[in-house]
Amino acid sequence: MSDRELRTARARLLVEVEEAARLIAPLWPLSTFIAVNPFWDLRQMSFAEAIAYAVRVLGISGYPSATLFAEAYRSGRITVADLRVALEAHPTAEDGKGSDVKILTATERYDFVYGTRIAATTEREVAKWSAAFLAKMLPVPPDSGFYAAWLAMIPSDPAIRRIVGRSGRDRLAQLSVQPEDAILSCLERLGIAEEDRVSELARQLARMPGWAGHAKWRSRWAPPGQPGPTLHLVDYLAVRLGYEAELFSAAVAGRGRMGRSASGYLRGQPHGVSRHPDVDRIEAGRVQIEDLPSDLGDELSGLSVIESTKVWLAAYEGHYRDQLLDALSRPASLSTEPPAVQAVFCIDVRSEGLRRHLEVVGSYETFGFAGFFALPIRHQPWGSAEEIDLCPVLLHPSSETAERPCGETDVAASRQLRGRQAQVGARMMFDTARKAAVSPYILAEAAGFLAGPMAAAKTLFPALYLKLRSRVRTMLAPPVATVIETHPRDGGMSDEEQALFAETALITMGLTRDFAPLVLLCGHGSTTENNPYASSLDCGACGGNRGGASARAAAWILNRATTRDLLAQRGISIPEETVFIAGEHDTATDRVIIFDLHLVPFTHRDGVAVLEADLERAAVALAKERARLLPGAKGHDPVAQVTTRSADWAQVQPEWGLARNGAFIVAPRSATIGADLECRCFLHSYDAAVDPDGVALETILTAPMVVGHWINAQYYFSTVDPDLLSAGDKTVHNIVAGTGVVAGAGGDLKVGLPLQSLFESDREYHEPMRLLTIVQAPQDLLVTVIDRNPVLRELFDGQWVHLAARDDQLDNWKIRRPDGTWARWSPAATYTEEVTTHG
């Protein structure tokens, strides 16, 4: 092959790998867990088409089970009227109808016919090496990745010699040093025709979606220069296919020699014994209800199983939509008094409960806004060498901030740092001694007298233990007052950039006038113990981190006189007496902490004290509401219950997180106030009156709503396909190199959310529905925004997200159909009345 032909072949392969990886969800490291629509890269297809494709390649079912729908019908969660509406709206042509033949790899087909275990053996070996690579246990040649490290180690791997013999191992070691070339030669050895390559590669990746997902994150999402071992998609596939081709060749050769030389892994077994379960996957059953009206039963029976399932899903979603739109159609009376405090919370569904309770305990006006407060920053906490990206993963940080001591002497700051270093050092020493070969015995002698009682206290009195630990830490490292700021003189954001950020944030949340004397910007995070999935409970808009730092940086900028002068030139006048303060809502305990009290002017400190007291009252009310829903709740004091759960290192369900999320509402608070939305709705404030050109609406729909959709889709798919798209049972998780978890001793990295975030015992706690986006904005503006953004057309036309809208509070709700036309909404009735048509 000439150099030119080789380059062409490699380029073509790269695109084939890209195509194949479209159905693989990127898997972020545990420290910044990101909930993602597992099929985001298939969104050019409709929801139904993408599921049909994923069914063939991944072996998922894609829809809620017949049992869930049957129980929902019996409990009144789905009614006959809902089913009739869903049936009427159901398209006559099947969406997503195509081949229903499962896609298998060449070796899966071989395994199926001859009873070998090539695919399983490949997986065991690839998982073993991938884990070792991530754990930095392999020497890596300079400027190289996973494939080069594996290739260097394979000549001395006894495991593969046992399977394919010394000659087989030598052939593996002689694979091309270029991973693309290795893939091409292995595909040829496996007999894959060029037109079948994408299918083969897709199924190769689908066999272990966790490792493939990690490789996809590294190849397509990780920022350049991201630290850590680089396990790229091409490297991963080269290793996989290296094994596949070698094992396949050995099995074929072994069969030719009557199986004498093939090892047990490759020797044929009685047909059926080792059949891969995917091959025999049973199709989802039809919903069985005996007391359905006969005409309805007949109509549903006339549909294929998959089409009737779609009708049931539409009815399930329609019932929730109707209830929600009905609740939003009853206007509540608003206070005409100017509020004492305006409080801006993250759009996260858990903020809704706190806002609702805060509004009834005092004179508060609340807003919803993405928890990074429009400030995409790379932030360095005080005393930490690590920087964290505080922004949605759709965005790159555009500036850097650092936390630094404020008004403290160098002595106090140094003392704090020394105390923290001592704690970290002790922790590292303990962990290292605990995990090494011999030292655990010495450690048990030396520190057992202390560790034993500590473990007992941690188990029996978790809240008390946490309090004590916190006191000891404070004693060792007394806190110092700090500030998060970004000065142009230090290379931070320029004055103009800060003003632009402030203007964007205020206009997008609809807060441009009538400022209260105190404005709280409140991020959120979740305090849990011994929880690898802790970051899944933190702020998605802050890239899976706690949101307090973003709130502090935003408050600092909005309090700057320079920012306010520039804002005034842009038409936003913030009164001099208005002070922005920052806080953080702990969603596990419901408590809100207010930061940087040392920066609050004396004139406002009484106001802050009142706010803190009211936040505490709201927290108690919310804790009472949440404690009822938490599984296994004990005792009468809800505050103690949620606090204990948060501190308990054995608790696998510290909070419900975003389970049961169902809608994303873009409207002023006046549209939702007074309604109990049960912590199920993302609430983004929006005032169309200050957004004549639709830029704010476009920003909300193309970013926060997309993040909301990802979260919703992650919960949906993890619930409907827990075997393949959830992380499984937390109690058997083991962490791999701080990056992901495996169930038990090894195997694939787990994807999605753990079962304990979705299920209560064996029943779904989360209601798997597609996101319903509700917008209050002039329809022409909304349609213009959708029409100029392909990503929105894909989501709404493809039925990944449903859309309901009204011009203003006096208008009727309308539902957008997949073809872009709109129908007037009325509960559980047919949408036949045409309102207007937009192509």
Add this chain to the structure above:
Amino acid sequence: MDETWALTKMTRVEVVVGGEEIPVLTELLSEVGAIGFTVVSNVSGLGHSGYHQGRLLFNDRNALSLITVVLPADRAGALLDGLRSLLAHRSGVLLVSDTWVSRPEYFQ
């Protein structure tokens, strides 16, 4: 081109794709031996799949980008082959033209 200018003929490839395609595109460019390229983010325009908004405030992945690369003609074939496959399944623009450069060693 007038020979007195002492310019060298090259192939110029311009591609408009979504921001999320940039990682695979840069991988492709590196694979065919392109040693430099220019990315212009947040471009807007009208195409056969409708209007594409330019700047999205909080979303770098779904706004369009324009990538321009100049490389010797003998390397352009592999790149074009890959780009055509890439654009077979998604919207985008591919423009190819002749161009001349004064410092060819920067593009080899």
